[in-house]
Amino acid sequence: xxxxxxxxxxxxxxxxxxxxxxxxxxxxxxxxxxxxxxxxxxxxxxxxxxxxxxxxxxxxxxxxxxxxxxxxxxxxxxxxxxxxxxxxxxxxxxxxxxxxxxxxxxxxxxxxxxxxxxxxxxxxxxxxxxxxxxxxxxxxxxxxxxxxxxxxxxxxxxxxxxxxxxxxxxxxxxxxxxxxxxxxxxxxxxxxxxxxxxxxxxxxxxxxxxxxxxxxxxxxxxxxxxxxxxxxxxxxxxxxxxxxxxxxxxxxxxxxxxxxxxxxxxxxxxxxxxxxxxxxxxxxxxxxxxxxxxxxxxxxxxxxxx
Ligand SMILES: [Zn+2]
Ligand SMILES: [Zn+2]
Numbered sequence: 001x002x003x004x005x006x007x008x009x010x011x012x013x014x015x016x017x018x019x020x021x022x023x024x025x026x027x028x029x030x031x032x033x034x035x036x037x038x039x040x041x042x043x044x045x046x047x048x049x050x051x052x053x054x055x056x057x058x059x060x061x062x063x064x065x066x067x068x069x070x071x072x073x074x075x076x077x078x079x080x081x082x083x084x085x086x087x088x089x090x091x092x093x094x095x096x097x098x099x100x101x102x103x104x105x106x107x108x109x110x111x112x113x114x115x116x117x118x119x120x121x122x123x124x125x126x127x128x129x130x131x132x133x134x135x136x137x138x139x140x141x142x143x144x145x146x147x148x149x150x151x152x153x154x155x156x157x158x159x160x161x162x163x164x165x166x167x168x169x170x171x172x173x174x175x176x177x178x179x180x181x182x183x184x185x186x187x188x189x190x191x192x193x194x195x196x197x198x199x200x201x202x203x204x205x206x207x208x209x210x211x212x213x214x215x216x217x218x219x220x221x222x223x224x225x226x227x228x229x230x231x232x233x234x235x236x237x238x239x240x241x242x243x244x245x246x247x248x249x250x251x252x253x254x255x256x257x258x259x260x261x262x263x264x265x266x267x268x269x270x271x272x273x274x275x276x277x278x279x280x281x282x283x284x285x286x287x288x289x290x291x292x293x294x295x296x297x298x299x300x301x302x303x304x305x306x
Contacts, residue, residue, distance in 0.1 A: 032135075056122065056133070057120045057123060060224075061120075063228070064111070067231045071186065072187040076185075078241065079185065089183075089257065093182075106191060110190065118201075122205070137221050138219045138221070143221070143222045147222065149211070150226050154207055155273050155275045157200075162273075166271070174193045181264060183265065184261060185240055187235075190234070203273075205227075208223050233274055236256065238257070238264075253276050255276050259276060260273075263286055266286045269285055270287075
């Protein structure tokens with residue numbers, strides 16, 4: 001096959017034009033002066049790729065990798081700085097660089113084998129249920145209340161699924177992998193069996209899609225911001241660090257690292273992800289303080305019975 005033939009075929013096979021991304025951006029900008037800079041970048045990306053499934057797939061996968069490793073990196077650096085040791089919850093257990101590298105390798109393999117196909121399937125599924133990709137973007141208040149609802153629903157899903165995973169046979173078959181680290185660190189957030197990634201992941205990805213199927217009102221950008229925030233939440237909860245300025249000091253129902261670290265240390269209790277209310281109401285809080293409270297309650301009951 002001649003070189004010319006090959007390029008002709010390639011140009012046919014590749015959906016996007018031979019134009020560069022920034023040329024597309026200039027064209028989009030010229031004809032869409034009413035759009036803001038970010039909206040133009042977004043529109044040019046879809047025009048440049050020329051295939052919505054590919055455009056969303058590439059963007060979603062890159063975003064996930066960037067946020068996951070980008071957010072884990074500061075925690076890895078903090079682990080190497082002795083000053084921060086006093087804020088480490090289980091401060092005798094700083095992960096070594098070798099341990100973190102081992103974990104990163106497994107997480108990467110899982111991202112490429114388990115998560116990539118699912119991320120790829122996301123767009124056709126989203127399209128089927130009517131997720132919007134259009135510009136202009138939805139108003140901020142709408143994105144905010146939808147994300148708040150996703151946080152509450154995901155936390156509920158997480159609580160029950162995670163609690164179920166601690167049932168003996170399921171724990172041995174699935175959840176044990178995630179508990180390999182009794183003193184967690186950021187990178188270990190997605191260190192888990194593929195079955196766990198899929199079933200807990202439903203809370204993050206499936207719930208918004210169900211929401212969209214019912215309300216017919218969800219933009220993919222809202223979904224992206226939600227997933228970025230949820231990734232931050234999961235990585236920070238595994239960081240193993242508790243600071244005087246940690247969010248739960250200001251929002252007492254926010255779980256944070258203090259909540260999930262005890263779960264990894266004690267293996268029982270503190271099953272929810274973002275908030276503390278499920279563990280509080282259903283009396284599954286972990287840690288010395290919670291067991292003391294439980295003991296006192298039992299004693300009071302016993303005294304009453306006498
Ligand atoms: Zn667990
Ligand atoms: Zn965990």
